[in-house]
Amino acid sequence: MGEISLDLSGKVALVTGGSRGLGKAIAMAMAIKGADVVICGRKQxxxxxxxxxxSQAGLSVMTQVANVGKSDQVTDLFQAIEKRFGKLDILVNNVGMNILTPAVAEAEESLWDKTMETNLKGTYLTSSRAVSLMKKTGGGKIINISSIAARRAARGMGIYCVAKAGVEMLTRVLAVELAKDHINVNAVAPSVVKTRFSQPFWSNEDLLNExxxxxxxxxxAETDDVVGTVLFLASSLSDFITGEVITVDGGSMA
Ligand SMILES: NC(=O)c1ccc[n+]([C@@H]2O[C@H](COP(=O)([O-])OP(=O)(O)OC[C@H]3O[C@@H](n4cnc5c(N)ncnc54)[C@H](OP(=O)(O)O)[C@@H]3O)[C@@H](O)[C@H]2O)c1
Structure with missing residues (x-):
């Protein structure tokens, strides 16, 4: 057996939605572990x-404005990564949004479309671009950030639940399709993590207690509770794991 290590030196990693919250924590941890890190988001x-x-942490990062749901912006992002680094070893599909929505049957079609575009289509678009880069270097790791909402129908979060369930099936489908190319595709499914996105849940004391x-x-969870699992899936320690969803939820789905 090789050395047991989470070292990512020499690897190039893209973390979508890496400008704050969980994505930023993952991106910084990957940079600390030696990877060249790229982050994207919609707002400069x-x-x-x-x-x-x-830079306050003594780390560097490449950034690019890109909405993962927009095909042309994703193409530009991957062209920039190829130009700068010539390869991509790790893709973390972290973007997620629109957690609170009306009941599915009452929601506007545009809300359905936007939620699916960002959470599900975005994961497909970035993964397909990443696969063509990863094939050139003989493999890679794709890690999708799902949610326990993919497996529990939560009131007021219906469209997000459906989108995340799609992300988990996309994880399994890509894992089967890409195993021959040495591309591992896995997902991490957290429960509530303290970020801006989940503020409606933790800023109300009664709801938080429930x-x-x-x-x-x-x-x-704090972001650091989730980061370690993502690092594990990005590292050589998980080379024989693919098509898996690892739940990080303090036991709530047990
Ligand atoms: N927080 C939780 O409780 C929780 C629980 C389970 C799962 N998750 C999942 O964890 C992931 C990260 O969530 P978070 O809580 O860290 O969210 P967050 O704090 O809202 O951060 C979201 C990040 O994604 C970017 N972003 C949003 N839409 C984008 C788009 N269309 N294209 C590119 N970038 C986009 C945002 O930057 P811009 O606004 O500048 O675009 C930001 O950097 C999501 O997939 C979420 O579903 C979160």
Whole structure:
């Protein structure tokens, strides 16, 4: 057996939605582990804020404005990565949005489309571009950020639940299709993680207490609770794992 290590030196990693929250924590951890890291997001000012955090930590990062749901912007992003690094070893599909929506049958079609475009189509678009780059170097790792909402029909989160369930099936389909190309495709499914996205859940004390009652470990997650699992799936330690969804939820789905 080779050395047991989470070292990512020499690897190039793209973390979508890496300008804040979980994506930024993953991106910084990958940079600390030696990877050349690229992050994208829709807003330049958010990317600029992340660059500041990276440089305060003595790290560097490449940024590019790109909406993962827009094919032309994804193409530009991957062209920029190829031009700068010539390859991509790790893709973390972290972008996710629109957690709170009306009941599915009452939601506007445009809300359905936007939620699917960002959460599901975006994962397909970036994965397909990444695969053509990864094939050139003989393999890679794709890690999709799902949610326990993919497996539990939560009121007020219906479209997001359906989109994340799609992300988990996309994970399994790509894993089967790409195993011959030495591309591992896995997902991580957290419960509530303390970020801006989940603020409606943790900023209301009564609601937070109700949520915490459902978590055997008695607290919601911090971003660092999820980062280690993503690093493991990005590293050689997980080379024989593909098509898997690892739940990171303090026991709430147990
Ligand atoms: N937080 C939780 O409780 C929780 C629980 C389970 C799963 N998750 C999943 O974890 C992932 C990260 O969530 P988070 O809580 O860190 O979210 P967050 O704090 O809202 O951060 C989202 C990031 O994605 C970017 N982004 C949003 N839409 C984008 C798009 N269409 N194209 C490119 N970038 C986009 C945002 O930057 P811009 O606004 O500048 O685009 C930001 O950098 C999501 O997939 C989410 O579903 C979160």
């Amino acid at each position: 000012e958010n990317l600029d804020g992340a660059v500041e955090d990276f 949520i915490v009652k459902t978590i055997p470990m008695g607290r919601i």
